[in-house]
Amino acid sequence: MSKVESTEKVIKTICMDHCTTACMLQVYVKDGKVTRIETDDGSPGPQFRACVKGRSYRQMLYHPDRITYPLRRTGERGEGKFERISWDEALETVAAQLMRVKAIYGSRSNILLTSGGDFGYLHYGGLIDRALVKIGGYTGVQGTVSDKATEFAAKASFGTVHYMGASSRNNLLDSKLVIFWGFNGVVTKCFGGHTPSVFTKLKETGAKFFCVDPRYTETAAFLDAQWIPIKPATDAALAVAMAYVIIKENLQDQEFLDKYTVGFDEFKNYVLGQEDGIPKTPAWAEEITGVPADTIVMLANAYATIKPASIMDSFSPGRTAYGEQFNRTLHTLVAMTGNTGVSGGGGGCGGMTGWDPLRPLFLCNGAHVHMSGGNNPVDLASPLRKEDLEFQWAKRNPTFAMPEPGHYYFGGSTTAYLNRVRVADAILRGKAGGYPADYKLLFLVTINWLNQYGDVNKITQALKKLEFVVTIEQFMTATAKYADIILPHNTLLERNDLVTSPLMFTGYRTAVADSIGESKSMFEIAQGLASKLGVDDSMEESKSMFDKAEGPEPKVRSTGLLNTTEEYWLKQGADSLELDVETLKKDCIQRVPEDVPQKIVAFSGEINDPENFKFTTPSGKIEIYSQALADLENPGLPPIPKFIENWETKDDSLRTRYPLMLITTHFWRRTHGRFDNVPHCKELERQSVYMNSIDAEERGIKEGDMVRVFNDRGQTVVPASITEKIMPGVIDVPEGAWYDPDENGIDRGGCPNVLLSDIPSPGGGLCTNGALVQAEKA
């Protein structure tokens, strides 16, 4: 029986492990050992209570599978055979390989691929970038796998990717009607740890709720929403048909459209069929989406007449074949109903939580750019990429030189950068395939690439082809097994850092335990690497991109690594927030003061004070018709939003062989691939393929049966969970389960990414939803 003992210390720190939802942990430590964990007891003010992941972090910290010393591969790539080496030898090897590849092939042949994990303001992959820019740079990756389509659409419609044009979540409390569109916010919280508490209040407002989703979600149940099941990758068709109903019944806010938008008439011509002879009627959409025509009429009428109305969508409908069209059609619907710039309105912004001017160091914004090296020589030497709208606008309006959330990973807009989704393709095809270089070395930082990107089997081939692979990791992931050198990374409980969460607070993360074994923080690893690379690491003063946007006087910015300390950077970070680092450390959380405006309404300036605030599109208005898109001359990116059918469902042969549509949702007990190996999380619910009883019966599949899910790209074997909460014809294999191939190369871990394609949407996004598959009893 545990006792509350006076010999125990309680240390407050911040959990945030790739989830963007920072919560407080109160960690009990006895004799240097973590014994148990409490969360925020939150008086006063809003509370940041941890989920199952934060609560089980002791098992992450002391996991028997933690990599505790540097490793060198001894077996074949992927075999998982390694030997222990010293840090000295490991870093020397990595440095020598980087320099060798640079000398023989040029800096472009070194790729740096980073992702999230348990990062913070200081300790993240940007520190490796800091070291690599000093040796001539590297090939970076552009965009994210989360939200590329949403980002692209926001640029086209609004001229910004500032939080994709989202308002703060508490705007929903002013809504009279909310359509949850592919958004399971009570589970994912998506960029707002306070989402469940807002939803709790939302239940009481008496607003009307709809859930447009292939699944009946926890959010739908929580809010007693009316479920409108829809086939994946057809959302734009529903939105276009809603526009048809609104136009036919003359419910659009024409005055709003005339004043704030351009191109509604072109869109109207398309919707009414004057452009292509096909009126986009509810009957037309019923066939595509599976949503009954009368439901579409009802939904359109409700949405157009009950105001303000919000569409609370997520990134996920955008992660489809022509995902940009989903967000673009929603932007148009929102403007048609005069819901842009209105509290309680909005939509099409991918579930983001509106931007907070008080928190410029939001982890996905300034923080990453702040710590990264900038000025990658490989990037600077390359021409701009034609299809990137952002750079066109950046040239026109210096504000957009400011790093935006889409630039999480110091990605650039030149042809040197690889689309994040196409890295394997670039490695496999190189110059002969039209890429700027032949790629030889891959530096992976806190990323389980093979598990989390499209087409696992293709990525496997790419990993085998490379001359050298290094990864910074905590566990022997499927990806790490392909590394030549593994550098052991510590966990968030072993580091000091700053963490900020949108609209809510800034937190000081205090190390509660020493690093396990010989594992190190990112700062320590980057310093060690910089030292071995022998880089000129003197402190430099330069204009930060971030500062340039913030004010006329550029602040001093250091690009040094070797001569600085963790304390130096944490103080810098706190200073830039005008917070005292010692106070922050003591309190752990700096809550947003009550006298600060807590609500942000996206585009309220542009709508209420258009003289002073113009949309930063070329026309200065919301662009339903985008000339910039027209100039791209890409039929997949039409100047007005359109429904374009998924290239897979359009293929009769594919549809016959693979009649089921796959979605790969975020699983409640994981953050992507994180926590899948943590016992207290893993045992909660097993990885499954969720299918409707109708599809199961057709295939003779019973609850718990092992099911083979397959297509031309791969196969995975996973137990069946038969449910009425998913529409027939759609199956869900939640993403993030650890890829685990058997001796025949068949995945037994339930990793759906073996089934996904690496062909991005035209705007560059990973298509995680809508792939065609078949399922059979294994």
Add this chain to the structure above:
Amino acid sequence: MQMGFYFNQELCWHCSACLVACKDWHDVPPGPGSYIRIAVIEKGKFPDVFMAAMFHTCYHCAEPACVEACPVEAITKREEDGIVVVDPEECLGMDNCGACKDQCPYGAPQSIDVEDAKMQKCDLCQDRLSAGKDPICVGACNTFAIAVGPLDELRKKYGDVRQAEGFEYDEALSPSIIFKPMIDKKNRTVQKTLMIPGGN
């Protein structure tokens, strides 16, 4: 005095923070044994469905079946607060006996994955209560759906609803829990109940 639970079913989506916090606090190893279990109840047929979650633990019954069932009087109900506790020194062990588990309609007695497991279950975090703190599950709940306190005070504050989706109030045992229930207005048929933890 009788301590008890209030559970707001409308605010529970089975996030299970309470369950994992409980396992962490009481050092309960991975495995199906868990003082708290969550049932996810699915009702109806596509597309007319209903979903609710139910919080399962020891409800510290007024007339506990486990106390009656125990052959060695290892389980007792405390006079001062009505909390039902087990003495591991006296318990014959789940491999040898398990009579309590057979008799409890709520599945509260747990067999934890350790050698010669004695019966374990929720003791309302006596250690925390005596230090003036709420049980660990209360402060873990992300949506503030759980309260623990003297049952009569809870009834005054929250009413005396004794039924909820996925819960049968046993008059003879009088479990010490009240609810704000989630109501299935259409009274659909249960299709499936998923228990958490549900194994790998």
